[in-house]
Amino acid sequence: MTDRPISRFPVPSLASLPQDIRARIEAVAEKAGFVPNIFLALAHRPDEFRAFFAYHDALMERDSGLSVGEREMIVVATSAANECQYCVVAHGAIVRIRTKNRILADQLATNWRKADITARQRAMLAFALKVSARAQEVDEDDYAALHAHGFSDEDIWDIGAITAFFGLSNRLVNMASIRANEEFFAIGR
Amino acid sequence: MTDRPISRFPVPSLASLPQDIRARIEAVAEKAGFVPNIFLALAHRPDEFRAFFAYHDALMERDSGLSVGEREMIVVATSAANECQYCVVAHGAIVRIRTKNRILADQLATNWRKADITARQRAMLAFALKVSARAQEVDEDDYAALHAHGFSDEDIWDIGAITAFFGLSNRLVNMASIRANEEFFAIGR
């Protein structure tokens, strides 16, 4: 255990928060058994908190040609490229839960190219990493490569938008040194 | 003029959109004299549209130690690094309007280090570009450098969060090949 702060910025008490934000946090705490630090750290800015989680839910909870596990795989692989501890650790735990695979998240976090995934998933992650690092070079060949694996244009939007959204999250977390809760490390092992 | 599409993805008609999104677009069209393409292109996904603009407003319309012009300077400089045409062109126009400077936006878009800005603004942009390209390396020395120019911690959050948010925007625009309206190129020249 550590007494290091969970964020470089002030962390509001739950009691001090607007009702909608507090409700959201209580709901996630109920489900997870603890309050993930990102909620408290971002609550420092209530309007940004609301927009952040609205965006998150719009992408991660919508119907999609990508399974929930695949969406989380994108988060882990791109967050690893951005060297974001919180996102790799927290979403690595979700990958373990969603895919019922104890080792996949750590494989993805180190080298997604050599993880135990399908060719289709490899194409998905290759596109995600390109959007993350060189979106300016995306062209029709990239779309064709994904179509060849059965992804629709809407699926491709999902891959790119999840990558873009967590690229935002990765930068916030690294800027504010938001810590991953210790609980995440052990989940699903 | 061109007949190239404004997005690689379907662009909904204004009439087909949910009322709140339509109202938002009509308001911006009223103010700008035309509908900026980003609104129509993102309306393809209404929930993401709402979250995107809520996030935008939370950052760009809040009270801040950064002037509106400075916030737009961050957008132009980081979007140039990400090679995002729409964001450089549209926010370049806003920089011209907000700063009443005809040449600053083009300077920032090419090489912010040699633009006609203050040392304080140079420090602001150096931090923004670091968050954009290497947020994982941000540390206390970066905070100290900005404090030395009078920026508060809250100002620094603003710089980093604006950078992170437009990094998301840059990736969406490049992924979907969203075109900048021709009107933007001439505004404020």
Add this chain to the structure above:
Amino acid sequence: MTDRPISRFPVPSLASLPQDIRARIEAVAEKAGFVPNIFLALAHRPDEFRAFFAYHDALMERDSGLSVGEREMIVVATSAANECQYCVVAHGAIVRIRTKNRILADQLATNWRKADITARQRAMLAFALKVSARAQEVDEDDYAALHAHGFSDEDIWDIGAITAFFGLSNRLVNMASIRANEEFFAIGR
């Protein structure tokens, strides 16, 4: 307007210059309506001035399979990659004049891959950018790709040599902080 110097190095008065250099500058001033700063800044070194503009003319005024507009497009795209304000701004103005297109230069300066150009021009710029950033990797596949678009070997020399020459110019300008004249920003808008 600004009183910032046009170069970090001494700028000679027109009257103090050798006759041939003075004549060249007066001719360009007659044509442009103002003296582009690069002429005054480089006149600091008369022999280098003469060689520079002799080289420039040899490449930019020769008969070529590349139109004058295409040659200027190469200058803008590669100078943007080298983050050279003067070259992007001044040759951006020339692109607007030569192509009678108000927006192409700004598109090229931000992301040439998504500019309104032909497939042939895209191949031309891909080669130029490769010569600019990784000339050591140029091989026969690059020539074949350009031949497939109808470029001759001599055209390819032109693309590469223009890129190499403006790479020199970009480095001089950035080293000496040579400013673009304010006139350039508005030309052809």
Add this chain to the structure above:
Amino acid sequence: MTDRPISRFPVPSLASLPQDIRARIEAVAEKAGFVPNIFLALAHRPDEFRAFFAYHDALMERDSGLSVGEREMIVVATSAANECQYCVVAHGAIVRIRTKNRILADQLATNWRKADITARQRAMLAFALKVSARAQEVDEDDYAALHAHGFSDEDIWDIGAITAFFGLSNRLVNMASIRANEEFFAIGR
């Protein structure tokens, strides 16, 4: 569990191996409870196997100003930069055992700069990462920075040599797609 091969190259049976190599493998299996795949995969080349583990032992089992845990931290952080699954996973397990810290290895594997380590360890890892990525730039300033944290020249050799040796290991593992045993993922959680 998976039936994927542990190496892209032939994996010898234990019975077919020279006696000294077999003894080494049996000893590690006795201690670990399983045979780490790297032993079987490298046994494909007995002479290289012997040299590899002799080098390993010379660095990792010698008396040093670096604790065993610190040496393993270097392995994890540099192997993560080289995206080597086997080394990150196997030595991550050793870090957990040696430091009795359940989360440190995952922190180091994602972003060593923000791990729960001392300033001295941060300097140690900064040097290791420099040797890994840009050894050609190492100079006296790097030595001075480490001396300031109490490292001796011999300690610095250890940091650099461990980095260099595992850089070799990382490249072999990635070249031959050597898999990490599943047992490693759960050790020390």
Add this chain to the structure above:
Amino acid sequence: MTDRPISRFPVPSLASLPQDIRARIEAVAEKAGFVPNIFLALAHRPDEFRAFFAYHDALMERDSGLSVGEREMIVVATSAANECQYCVVAHGAIVRIRTKNRILADQLATNWRKADITARQRAMLAFALKVSARAQEVDEDDYAALHAHGFSDEDIWDIGAITAFFGLSNRLVNMASIRANEEFFAIGR
């Protein structure tokens, strides 16, 4: 001539060394006519010396589908990429001797892509450079490209392992500033 030290670390006298190391050094001195500095510099750490040269011999003196000259070409090209003076200079001399070609080593050290080598050797070096810089991206396409030139899987192991081993050597040399003997520069010219 210079009086600069051959290593930043202490260099033991020949007389002070363990008998086996001394014998090895005397043998190489007998053959070369001088003691290559790497032997004295690494003798600072006897156990690492033994492992280093055992590894070297296992790779460079084994039977292989690669000629000795080709193996040395790999050393020169990859050591040049790692900017290691000792390795480029010493193994450049060996390339000149082994290939009876006075200019090949210098070509390889500057730009292997444009050296006077066969297409097969070019494929060999392309793989070596990939293992050196981006081993994490090695995949079956790389193996197929080498198979097409007649390389066996064992040959490919040799290419990769030689690259990995000299990557270790390059980092040690640069870390310890080990000088190349002046004799090497003139050998085989």
Add this chain to the structure above:
Amino acid sequence: MTDRPISRFPVPSLASLPQDIRARIEAVAEKAGFVPNIFLALAHRPDEFRAFFAYHDALMERDSGLSVGEREMIVVATSAANECQYCVVAHGAIVRIRTKNRILADQLATNWRKADITARQRAMLAFALKVSARAQEVDEDDYAALHAHGFSDEDIWDIGAITAFFGLSNRLVNMASIRANEEFFAIGR
């Protein structure tokens, strides 16, 4: 010896060349004892040839605070970074002649940071390499670092302009695959 062409482009016969170019080539052949290939290869474009060598002479033959040997050191170090065989080999020979040092050129070509040069020369080359790779980042701190070593502003222009000019040369040579004469490799050894 080889029968590989000296350039990918047509090489004119001496007899076919304009008188001034022919005279220049005959003069250099008289002095060197052979015709350096760059002269014949660039004579393919007479106007560019004239400008190229006028520029070369303006920089390399002018009075300067840099010795001729130092100017050639800049050429070798920056051409090595650009992986230009012709320039490294030909100007390496000139470094050997000018500095009467048999090994300096090869040191510079591999890793200028560890060459046998003075602190002043190291500062000179650090600036040259910055102009070569990241001229857009040059600022007053770079000038101050050189002033501290006694360089004047005019000397700094020389360093930067030589770097920029040979960056042009490097790109032409790599684009056209211009071969270094075999004679250069042995000169001054």
